[in-house]
Amino acid sequence: MAELLKYRLDHAAIVQIADTLSQILPHFAHQVFITQAVCGLEPLALKERVIHLIGILAHHLPTDFVKTAAILQQVPNHWPTTQVQGDYGFAAWPLIDYVSHYGLAHPQVALATLKRLTPLFTAEFAIRPFLQHHFELSYAHIQQWVNDPHPHVRRLASEGLRPRLPWGQQVSHLLSEPERIIAVLTHLKDDDSEYVRRSVANNLNDISKMYPDVVVQLCQTWWQDAPEARQRLIKHASRGLVKAGYPAMLAVLGYQQVLACQDICFQLNQHQVTLGQTLNFTLRFTMTRAQPLVIDYVLQLPRANNRLGQKVFKWKTALFGVGEHNLSQDYVFKPLTTRRYYAGEHRFCVMVNGQMVAQQTVYLTI
Numbered sequence: 001m002a003e004l005l006k007y008r009l010d011h012a013a014i015v016q017i018a019d020t021l022s023q024i025l026p027h028f029a030h031q032v033f034i035t036q037a038v039c040g041l042e043p044l045a046l047k048e049r050v051i052h053l054i055g056i057l058a059h060h061l062p063t064d065f066v067k068t069a070a071i072l073q074q075v076p077n078h079w080p081t082t083q084v085q086g087d088y089g090f091a092a093w094p095l096i097d098y099v100s101h102y103g104l105a106h107p108q109v110a111l112a113t114l115k116r117l118t119p120l121f122t123a124e125f126a127i128r129p130f131l132q133h134h135f136e137l138s139y140a141h142i143q144q145w146v147n148d149p150h151p152h153v154r155r156l157a158s159e160g161l162r163p164r165l166p167w168g169q170q171v172s173h174l175l176s177e178p179e180r181i182i183a184v185l186t187h188l189k190d191d192d193s194e195y196v197r198r199s200v201a202n203n204l205n206d207i208s209k210m211y212p213d214v215v216v217q218l219c220q221t222w223w224q225d226a227p228e229a230r231q232r233l234i235k236h237a238s239r240g241l242v243k244a245g246y247p248a249m250l251a252v253l254g255y256q257q258v259l260a261c262q263d264i265c266f267q268l269n270q271h272q273v274t275l276g277q278t279l280n281f282t283l284r285f286t287m288t289r290a291q292p293l294v295i296d297y298v299l300q301l302p303r304a305n306n307r308l309g310q311k312v313f314k315w316k317t318a319l320f321g322v323g324e325h326n327l328s329q330d331y332v333f334k335p336l337t338t339r340r341y342y343a344g345e346h347r348f349c350v351m352v353n354g355q356m357v358a359q360q361t362v363y364l365t366i
Contacts, residue, residue, distance in 0.1 A: 006046040008090035009053065011038055016080075016091045017053070021060070023078040024071055033060050047167070053094035054101055065102050069113045072099065079120055092120035100126040107134040111141045119152035127160040128169035135173045139180065146184055151193035158188055158199040164206040178207050178214055189222060190230055197233045204237035212241055216248045223252055242294060243312045245354030255294055255353040261285040261320070266350050266358035274365045275333055275341060281360070283315075283327040283350055292319045293352055297329065300347040304340075311339070312351075333364060341366065 014037045022028045037056045044052055061068045072095060079092070096117045103110030107130055114123040114130075130138045145157040159165070161181045163174040174181060185200045208215040219234050226234065234252075241249035247257060262285065269280040283295070295316045303309045316327055331348075333341060343366040349359040 004046075005090070006044070006049055009046065009049040009093065010041075013091035014038060014041075014053070017057075017095065020075055020078045021071070024074045029060060050094050050097055054098050057094060057098055058102065061098075065106050066109055069099070069103065069106070069109045072113050073116045076116060076120060089121045092117065096121055096123050097126045099123075100129045104129055104133060107137050111138060115141070115145065115148075115153055115156070118156045119150060122152070122159065123156055124159040124162075124165060125168055127156065128165070128171060131160065131171045131173065132169060135171070142184060146187040151191070151196050154188060154191060154193065155196045155199045157184055158196065158203050161185075162199075162203045162206050164209065175210070178211050181207060182214075182218060189233060190227065194229075197229060198236070201233045201236035205240050208238065208241050212246060213248075215241065216246070216252065219249065219252050243296065243314070245296070245312075245351050247354045250294065250354045255292055257353060257355065259293075259352055259355065259357070260287050260289045260291040261293070261352065261357070262288060264350075264357050266348075266360055268348070268360045268362055271361065272363050272365065273333055275335065277333055279331045279333065279362060281329055281331070281348060283329075283358070284324065286324045287320050287322050290319060290321045293317070294354070295327065296351045298349040298351055298356075299331070300349065302342045302344045302346075304342065315350075 011034075014034055017037075018028070018030045018033050021033075022030045033056065036059070037053055041049060041052065061071065075092075075095060096114065099110050099113050099117070103113065111127075111130060114126055117123060127138065142157045142161065145153050148154055148157075161174060161184055162168065163171070163178070163181065181203060185203055188196055188200050191197050191200070204215055204218070215237070219238055222230060222234055238249050238253065242253070251257065265282075265284040267282050269282075273279055281297075293316070297313050297315050299311045299313070300308050301311070315329060335341060341364060343364055345361050346364050347359055347361045349356050351357070
């Protein structure tokens with residue numbers, strides 16, 4: 001079983017913080033800090049640990065944030081430079097988020113500090129309160145960061161602006177003004193770093209959930225004479241629209257709406273299942289000419305409110321040549337924390353390039 005992320009903020013991480021601050025502050029209470037930070041740490045979840053350590057740091061750093069910012073800006077000079085990725089990254093999280101907790105009244109100094117610290121972990125969470133309370137000032141800094149020589153700073157310009165950043169505080173401007181985000185992403189779309197371009201793609205995927213037509217139009221523009229790296233970015237950015245079968249986005253990617261497949265046969269191996277059972281289904285079709293296809297299957301299932309829910313699953317994306325093709329897939333009716341099943345009719349639909357071409361039903365017994 002994979003280690004829980006919360007254990008990245010453990011005793012060793014606390015010692016790393018203490019060692020670093022001791023090199024900057026000769027009178028730093030090294031052992032006292034460690035003892036206080038470890039006390040009560042074990043039962044806490046990851047973000048609870050971050051908040052706990054921020055509270056301990058506040059007892060050992062100056063109450064004057066400007067003085068503390070000067071200390072934090074020296075941290076990269078003493079942080080390990082040779083390390084296995086992830087070993088020390090999480091240790092920097094409380095130091096970075098300290099800025100968002102105590103620096104809101106000093107946004108200029110705080111934003112400069114976040115820029116300095118973000119290569120140690122990421123300041124994507126810490127910058128959100130500044131975007132919420134000091135949007136124009138924060139946005140002006142971000143506009144400068146897109147040209148920064150450090151890829152982590154450039155990535156922060158994109159990741160910090162994600163309208164649906166996981167674990168991140170919501171920012172009203174980012175939900176209502178996508179053009180402000182897109183102006184930044186346009187600067188970064190051909191960035192030298194895959195790390196940065198991946199963030200641009202994730203940001204666009206967030207925007208597409210609220211403004212699909214805006215993203216489609218942007219991707220149409222970006223696709224023209226696009227180098228291979230930008231094509232990969234667009235494909236990753238449009239994954240939500242492709243999964244939803246959005247015809248205009250599929251057309252941008254070259255998936256035609258006039259299909260060359262015929263004699264489509266979609267079959268289930270049974271039409272009654274009980275919870276925990278595995279259902280197998282097959283798809284057979286003939287191609288009259290070679291054509292790239294995105295084939296997904298959609299499960300429409302009853303919800304507790306008697307409405308139908310829907311879940312889309314990727315099946316096969318490829319260039320299908322002339323002739324007969326056969327696909328097979330298993331589906332397990334296994335309860336998940338994110339998906340609860342209710343007795344009744346469940347419908348499986350096959351989508352090809354965004355179009356439903358076949359469907360079958362199965363009755364689930366609980």
